[in-house]
Amino acid sequence: VSHGSVDTLQPLTSLPGYQYLPETEVPPQSWRPLGLAFLYTGGALVGTLGLESSSLGSSSKRELAVVGGAALVTGFVMTLRKPAPRPAAANILYNRLLRDQIARRNQDIAKENVARRQQVQLTLVPLPKPSGAGPR
Amino acid sequence: VSRAAVGVALLVLASPAAPAQRVTAIVGPQFALASYREVASGLRYQGSGFGGALSARYRRLSAEASIVRLTLDPANGSAATSGFTATDVNAWVAYDVATYASVEAGFIRRTADPEFDAQSVGAVRVGARSFYEIGPGATVLFRANYLAAPKFSGGGHAGFSIDLGLGLDVRLAGRLHGTAGYTFQRINRKTNPGGTGEIDAPMQATVARVGLAVGF
Numbered sequence: 001v002s003h004g005s006v007d008t009l010q011p012l013t014s015l016p017g018y019q020y021l022p023e024t025e026v027p028p029q030s031w032r033p034l035g036l037a038f039l040y041t042g043g044a045l046v047g048t049l050g051l052e053s054s055s056l057g058s059s060s061k062r063e064l065a066v067v068g069g070a071a072l073v074t075g076f077v078m079t080l081r082k083p084a085p086r087p088a089a090a091n092i093l094y095n096r097l098l099r100d101q102i103a104r105r106n107q108d109i110a111k112e113n114v115a116r117r118q119q120v121q122l123t124l125v126p127l128p129k130p131s132g133a134g135p136r
Numbered sequence: 137v138s139r140a141a142v143g144v145a146l147l148v149l150a151s152p153a154a155p156a157q158r159v160t161a162i163v164g165p166q167f168a169l170a171s172y173r174e175v176a177s178g179l180r181y182q183g184s185g186f187g188g189a190l191s192a193r194y195r196r197l198s199a200e201a202s203i204v205r206l207t208l209d210p211a212n213g214s215a216a217t218s219g220f221t222a223t224d225v226n227a228w229v230a231y232d233v234a235t236y237a238s239v240e241a242g243f244i245r246r247t248a249d250p251e252f253d254a255q256s257v258g259a260v261r262v263g264a265r266s267f268y269e270i271g272p273g274a275t276v277l278f279r280a281n282y283l284a285a286p287k288f289s290g291g292g293h294a295g296f297s298i299d300l301g302l303g304l305d306v307r308l309a310g311r312l313h314g315t316a317g318y319t320f321q322r323i324n325r326k327t328n329p330g331g332t333g334e335i336d337a338p339m340q341a342t343v344a345r346v347g348l349a350v351g352f
Binding site: 032033036037040041043044047048051052053055056057059060062063064066067068070071074075077078081083084 | 169170171173174176177180182211266268270271272274276277278280298300301302303304306314316317318319320322324336338340342343344345346
């Protein structure tokens with residue numbers, strides 16, 4: 001008994017026309033860090049000016065200048081720096097869907113390969129009679 | 137309240153589950169600048185000092201504490217004749233209620249030495265803060281605290297007391313952080329000396345703290 005060859009399908013590692021996307025992205029450079037530093041420092045300045053006691057007079061701004069200046073310089077430096085990569089939610093979701101789809105297709109391929117192996121051509125060849133053996 | 141706040145902070149740091157849950161903490165020394173006014177505009181002081189600060193975070197819970205010892209001398213044109221030394225202790229425990237906002241509670245205690253050269257004050261803090269990461273490893277925060285139930289060494293009471301703060305934490309390299317903090321404090325103290333009637337004796341202080349810290 002011999003069997004013929006079977007054309008089984010190879011499992012997929014990617015889908016034609018679909019590629020994995022990077023799961024992190026570098027946000028575009030913006031003035032947001034400096035703006036936020038201004039916002040927070042401005043909040044402290046406005047709060048200080050608004051809450052100063054009229055009977056005690058204007059408070060020293062030396063302390064706010066030191067810390068507010070540090071915050072503004074930090075904001076400016078962060079504005080100039082390349083932003084840190086952040087997770088790209090849409091790409092992560094897309095990649096998950098692509099992986100699921102490939103896994104589903106591979107399951108289908110595995111099932112089809114089982115079916116193909118069951119439909120293999122079998123060849124039965126009668127064996128020649130051994131010499132000397134004859135009907136009695 | 138102060139013991140409770142310190143207890144919570146220690147509990148967070150000493151929790152057995154803490155290492156697995158990534159407790160982050162920074163601690164380091166700070167240099168401080170301060171100005172202080174009391175009772176009238178003529179009574180004003182300026183000075184500087186040294187101290188330290190500690191902050192820790194565990195999930196949504198965070199804690200901060202700072203202590204600074206300030207040497208305050210009469211400012212130019214001040215009616216004060218001598219300076220004093222103040223020890224300023226602050227602590228907060230905060231819980232994040234949103235991505236960029238926390239509610240917090242804590243206490244403040246400032247003691248003056250010599251004792252009668254300025255008011256010593258202690259109060260409970262209740263308030264909120266907003267914080268934002270403006271860049272990789274750089275966070276700014278703004279806080280507003282109501283100072284509840286203040287107690288003064290010279291007696292009196294205060295119906296309105298508030299504390300505003302601006303903070304900055306920048307990771308400079310590896311575990312090394314740069315920290316800065318600004319505090320503006322106004323306390324509307326009223327007192328009744330000798331029972332002759334209530335008079336205003338407000339207090340106003342600003343403190344800037346700048347330092348380095350090591351992260352864990």
